[in-house]
Amino acid sequence: MICVLEGFYQTNIIYRTIHGSLSGLMPCWSATIVTGIMFSLFLVNIFLVSTALMTWGERRLLGRFQTRVGPNRWGPFGLLQPIADLISLLFKENLIPRGSDKILFIVVPILIMMPVIMVLGVIPLAPGVALADLNVGVLYILAITSVSSLGIFIAGWSSNNRFAIFGAVRGVAVLISYEVPVVISLLGIVIISGSMSLLDIVEAQAIPFLMVQPMGLLVFFIGSSAEMNRTPFDIAEAESEIIAGFHTEFSGIKFAIIQAAEYGAMIVTSAIIAIVFLGGWSGPLPEYLGWFWILIKVLVCVFVFTWVRATLPRLRIDQIMAFCWKGLLPMSLINLLAVVIETFILKGPNGQLSVADLWIMCVINTIITVCTVIVLNKLISNKVDPLRSGSKILSQRELLLDGQGD
Amino acid sequence: MSIRTEPMTINIGPQHPSTHGVFRLRVTFDGEDIIEAEPILGYLHRGTEKLAEERNYVQIVTLTDRLDYTASMTNNQAYCLAVEKLLEVEAPLRAKYLRTMTAELQRIASHLIAVGFFLQELGTFGGTPLMYAFRARERILDMFEMLCGARITLSYMRPGGVFWDPPSEFWSSLDEFLKEFPSDLAEMEDLLLNNEILMVRTREVSPLSAEEAINNSVSGPVLRASGVKMDLRVMDPYDAYSMVDFDVPIGSIGDNYDRFWVRMQEVRQSLRIIEQCVDQIEPGDYRLDLPKVLRAPEGTESYGKVEAPKGELGFYLFSDGGISPYRMKIRSPSLINLSVIDRLLVGWKLADMIVSLGSIDINMGEVDR
Amino acid sequence: MVKGLLVTLKNFSKKPVTIQYPEQRVSQHPRFRGEEFSWYEERCTGCASCAKYCPLGIIEIVTDPSDTAVKQGDKYKLEKFDIQLFRCMFCGLCVEACPYDALFMGSGFEEGKYTRNDMIITIDDLRNSPKNPSTWYRPQLEAKNYDPRSGQQLSWKEVGRESWNWHKTEKAGMRITPDRKQD
Numbered sequence: 001m002i003c004v005l006e007g008f009y010q011t012n013i014i015y016r017t018i019h020g021s022l023s024g025l026m027p028c029w030s031a032t033i034v035t036g037i038m039f040s041l042f043l044v045n046i047f048l049v050s051t052a053l054m055t056w057g058e059r060r061l062l063g064r065f066q067t068r069v070g071p072n073r074w075g076p077f078g079l080l081q082p083i084a085d086l087i088s089l090l091f092k093e094n095l096i097p098r099g100s101d102k103i104l105f106i107v108v109p110i111l112i113m114m115p116v117i118m119v120l121g122v123i124p125l126a127p128g129v130a131l132a133d134l135n136v137g138v139l140y141i142l143a144i145t146s147v148s149s150l151g152i153f154i155a156g157w158s159s160n161n162r163f164a165i166f167g168a169v170r171g172v173a174v175l176i177s178y179e180v181p182v183v184i185s186l187l188g189i190v191i192i193s194g195s196m197s198l199l200d201i202v203e204a205q206a207i208p209f210l211m212v213q214p215m216g217l218l219v220f221f222i223g224s225s226a227e228m229n230r231t232p233f234d235i236a237e238a239e240s241e242i243i244a245g246f247h248t249e250f251s252g253i254k255f256a257i258i259q260a261a262e263y264g265a266m267i268v269t270s271a272i273i274a275i276v277f278l279g280g281w282s283g284p285l286p287e288y289l290g291w292f293w294i295l296i297k298v299l300v301c302v303f304v305f306t307w308v309r310a311t312l313p314r315l316r317i318d319q320i321m322a323f324c325w326k327g328l329l330p331m332s333l334i335n336l337l338a339v340v341i342e343t344f345i346l347k348g349p350n351g352q353l354s355v356a357d358l359w360i361m362c363v364i365n366t367i368i369t370v371c372t373v374i375v376l377n378k379l380i381s382n383k384v385d386p387l388r389s390g391s392k393i394l395s396q397r398e399l400l401l402d403g404q405g406d
Numbered sequence: 407m408s409i410r411t412e413p414m415t416i417n418i419g420p421q422h423p424s425t426h427g428v429f430r431l432r433v434t435f436d437g438e439d440i441i442e443a444e445p446i447l448g449y450l451h452r453g454t455e456k457l458a459e460e461r462n463y464v465q466i467v468t469l470t471d472r473l474d475y476t477a478s479m480t481n482n483q484a485y486c487l488a489v490e491k492l493l494e495v496e497a498p499l500r501a502k503y504l505r506t507m508t509a510e511l512q513r514i515a516s517h518l519i520a521v522g523f524f525l526q527e528l529g530t531f532g533g534t535p536l537m538y539a540f541r542a543r544e545r546i547l548d549m550f551e552m553l554c555g556a557r558i559t560l561s562y563m564r565p566g567g568v569f570w571d572p573p574s575e576f577w578s579s580l581d582e583f584l585k586e587f588p589s590d591l592a593e594m595e596d597l598l599l600n601n602e603i604l605m606v607r608t609r610e611v612s613p614l615s616a617e618e619a620i621n622n623s624v625s626g627p628v629l630r631a632s633g634v635k636m637d638l639r640v641m642d643p644y645d646a647y648s649m650v651d652f653d654v655p656i657g658s659i660g661d662n663y664d665r666f667w668v669r670m671q672e673v674r675q676s677l678r679i680i681e682q683c684v685d686q687i688e689p690g691d692y693r694l695d696l697p698k699v700l701r702a703p704e705g706t707e708s709y710g711k712v713e714a715p716k717g718e719l720g721f722y723l724f725s726d727g728g729i730s731p732y733r734m735k736i737r738s739p740s741l742i743n744l745s746v747i748d749r750l751l752v753g754w755k756l757a758d759m760i761v762s763l764g765s766i767d768i769n770m771g772e773v774d775r
Numbered sequence: 776m777v778k779g780l781l782v783t784l785k786n787f788s789k790k791p792v793t794i795q796y797p798e799q800r801v802s803q804h805p806r807f808r809g810e811e812f813s814w815y816e817e818r819c820t821g822c823a824s825c826a827k828y829c830p831l832g833i834i835e836i837v838t839d840p841s842d843t844a845v846k847q848g849d850k851y852k853l854e855k856f857d858i859q860l861f862r863c864m865f866c867g868l869c870v871e872a873c874p875y876d877a878l879f880m881g882s883g884f885e886e887g888k889y890t891r892n893d894m895i896i897t898i899d900d901l902r903n904s905p906k907n908p909s910t911w912y913r914p915q916l917e918a919k920n921y922d923p924r925s926g927q928q929l930s931w932k933e934v935g936r937e938s939w940n941w942h943k944t945e946k947a948g949m950r951i952t953p954d955r956k957q958d
Binding site: 064318 | 416525534538541606607656755756757
């Protein structure tokens with residue numbers, strides 16, 4: 001029997017190895033299926049373990065930003081902390097609130113986790129190594145991440161708790177608003193590279209798209225911060241205000257899965273940024289070490305996300321909305337406009353852009369970015385200087401002379 | 407077609423991550439807007455005023471420590487002033503300087519907590535500015551430990567002066583603190599005062615007009631942030647405040663940012679006062695030679711007040727000739743400042759609720775006594 | 776906003792200020808009012824000033840008339856001297872009240888026990904405990920630059936303000952202002 005899909009898999013080194021070793025044992029079509037399952041399990045495994053490590057890593061990073069040590073008791077450097085967390089969460093009571101929709105309540109953690117894992121499928125780790133190299137990879141990612149808003153809303157609604165509903169409503173509002181700038185900023189990338197497949201995007205980056213489209217990166221970064229409910233946009237789970245927002249009522253393993261989904265979303269988003277904007281596996285090292293280079297880039301993105309989280313306070317819901325519709329959307333539209341015009345002018349005869357064209361675009365785009373940020377800042381923010389004109393510092397004599405208040 | 411919405415009443419309960427203690431607030435929301443707010447107090451009531459009737463005048467000093475537990479020096483100071491007025495004695499000069507100095511140190515520590523928690527409630531997750539504020543506060547608490555053996559519930563002052571002289575290592579570590587703290591403070595200000603998100607969230611939010619503040623007998627930084635020129639250390643000087651030179655920050659419209667700004671500036675002024683005290687202090691008696699068991703003449707009464715970090719703290723004592731006061735009444739600033747919370751919250755959003763509550767800076771130990 | 780990010784980054788590179796308990800411990804200052812008490816039986820007369828002055832009333836003293844010498848200025852025989860640690864607030868007023876410098880605060884703070892009865896310090900515990908008195912309210916100890924953390928124990932002859940045979944030459948009593956001038 002001829003393997004119908006063999007042509008596609010030949011480029012994927014992991015598929016080749018596993019398939020090759022299996023095809024001696026079983027017919028071609030079942031070897032394909034088994035290879036697929038094994039590879040996907042392999043990816044999901046890496047992902048879950050790195051999510052667990054991310055809980056440790058983020059707490060240590062946050063601690064160092066605050067000049068204190070993070071968790072360091074369990075295991076060397078505290079690396080077994082996720083296992084301690086997992087054990088404690090497993091032993092917790094699995095409550096289902098009275099009056100809640102039981103089936104929905106139990107299914108919700110899976111609903112939240114599912115989009116994150118599904119996006120993993122299209123991310124290439126090395127040339128040719130992706131679980132499924134769809135030629136509409138970007139569209140797939142954007143479509144699947146929209147599903148996460150559904151999960152959050154069902155979580156809040158099925159909890160039968162006022163705080164949860166508050167958090168859910170806010171969360172959905174933020175998520176669907178920030179979809180728009182994110183999509184438009186990724187469109188710019190697609191136009192430059194000419195295809196939606198993630199592998200092609202990486203190969204089209206002779207210079208990383210970070211430099212060619214700084215505004216695109218800025219918009220995507222801020223937009224995906226909001227998508228993941230991270231500070232400064234984390235009102236859906238604002239700890240000091242509404243206790244825990246949409247996941248108030250989840251305890252035990254359900255909470256663990258939701259937290260894992262949140263950190264996993266951060267890893268996946270960092271991976272997307274690393275691939276689309278930072279150049280994937282290209283670097284000064286030889287090709288087969290490409291996975292190492294992409295790992296470094298993902299870690300840098302994670303570091304920046306955590307850095308922003310440690311520093312900035314939270315915005316209010318109406319300010320978040322204002323920021324999205326008045327700030328990010330015009331920025332992304334200007335970005336798209338600039339990219340379209342430049343590509344149209346600079347395109348070569350067969351529709352490809354050369355490296356020199358990319359550098360020209362880089363310079364122009366950087367200037368546009370700086371101008372847009374300054375102009376928008378003046379337009380939409382009402383910045384006043386820290387010392388308001390009415391406030392003053394009086395000396396004692398002035399206080400006694402003027403003040404007749406009691 | 408109009409959508410029918412229903413107001414929702416939520417209990418921000420006594421157990422909440424950020425209500426400064428066991429404080430209960432019943433709020434009615436219409437969407438995100440607050441239409442009604444009702445505070446419910448009494449979860450930390452320990453009967454301090456009744457307990458004071460059973461203890462003699464020196465033992466009550468330990469009771470007063472625990473009122474505003476983030477600022478116990480000023481509690482002690484207010485009480486000792488009240489007792490001294492009752493007995494009609496005056497503390498020696500060195501005791502006055504020591505009291506002023508430690509009270510200002512305590513003011514810095516208390517404002518650091520207020521500012522740190524204010525920023526924590528704004529949402530800096532995990533509390534980066536909170537950790538910085540606590541790091542600075544550790545040094546002050548270390549100095550207090552050197553001075554009187556405890557860090558928070560100090561009982562440092564006694565009627566008639568201070569409890570004991572500071573050891574020699576206190577002065578050197580105070581010098582070090584005065585040198586290093588301004589740079590820590592500048593770092594915190596860098597992190598905060600130019601932060602647009604902070605500006606956007608606290609400017610023009612929950613303003614309190616000067617007239618409303620005066621009508622509700624608000625005092626302390628909340629009053630000064632509303633533009634009223636009032637500071638007990640200047641209007642009615644006690645201890646050594648008439649001998650040192652300092653400025654008083656006055657805000658303009660009394661929004662959250664003004665209250666926050668007034669506290670940060672007061673910390674700077676406190677540093678000035680401490681420096682002048684260290685220069686001007688001279689050797690001498692630190693405590694009057696009063697008998698161990700004090701008795702005041704029958705029928706006398708007194709009211710001693712200080713400018714505590716949270717407002718005007720006053721003690722009213724009425725004596726019947728025995729070893730304990732017949733009645734001790736505490737005028738606690740947090741309780742009276744809390745009465746304006748209705749005006750501060752109604753009309754603003756859920757996200758502002760916790761921040762406005764934090765900006766008044768209440769301490770439940772004082773509110774419930 | 777960018778300045779804020781830079782501040783956080785600068786702090787990232789600083790050494791953490793956490794002290795890893797229990798491997799490292801913060802050491803206390805000499806005046807620290809710790810959770811232990813150092814009691815010198817030789818100096819104590821059983822006058823129960825400490826019990827009277829305690830705001831919480833947790834010291835319990837039961838005495839008998841002394842059977843060695845009943846002359847004026849001698850001491851009672853102590854049957855019971857209990858301090859309830861679980862209610863103590865370590866204010867030190869008992870130490871302040873003692874006219875004979877017999878009771879001192881300690882410098883430790885790790886006194887957790889598992890049952891409530893264990894937390895009552897009985898007279899035998901007080902007799903046998905190591906004597907590392909804190910210098911709180913004892914200017915004579917501070918004049919000697921005594922450091923309770925050093926582990927050196929003091930005997931009852933070394934801790935008093937008066938010489939040890941006070942009852943022969945002086946009247947017992949405590950003055951609020953000490954002899955020496957400070958600073």
